[in-house]
Amino acid sequence: MSKLTKLARDRECQIRIPGICNFDPATTVLAHYRLAGTCGVGIKPHDLLGAWACSSCHDEVDRRTRRIDPDSATLAHLEGVIRTQAILLKEGKVAA
Structure with missing residues (x-):
C-alpha cells in the first residue's frame, strides 16, 4: 500500500455524488481514475490520479x-481527483 493510498483513511469523501455519498470517513479509500487506453484488468494508474471516495461513491x-x-x-470522479490533489498540495504531501 502506497503512502497516498494510506492517506485516504478516515478522510472525507471528495467525490460527493449527491444522493449517493454516505459521508462516512470510515469507509474512505483511494479510488483510481482510469484513463482510457492506460489501464486494464489489474493495471491501475498512479496513486496521484485517485480521489478519496466513500464506499458508496467508489461503487x-x-x-x-x-x-x-x-x-x-x-465527471464526479474527476472533480474528486482534483479536490484530493488540492488537499495533498495544501498539506505538503505532494509538490507541484
Whole structure:
C-alpha cells in the first residue's frame, strides 16, 4: 500500500455524488481514475490520479452500482481527483 493510498483513511469523501455519498470517513479509500487506453484488468494508474471516495461513491464511479449515468459518474470522479490533489498540495504531501 502506497503512502497516498494510506492517506485516504478516515478522510472525507471528495467525490460527493449527491444522493449517493454516505459521508462516512470510515469507509474512505483511494479510488483510481482510469484513463482510457492506460489501464486494464489489474493495471491501475498512479496513486496521484485517485480521489478519496466513500464506499458508496467508489461503487458508483467503478460502476458496481449504476444509479447515475456514466458521464456524470466520470465527471464526479474527476472533480474528486482534483479536490484530493488540492488537499495533498495544501498539506505538503505532494509538490507541484
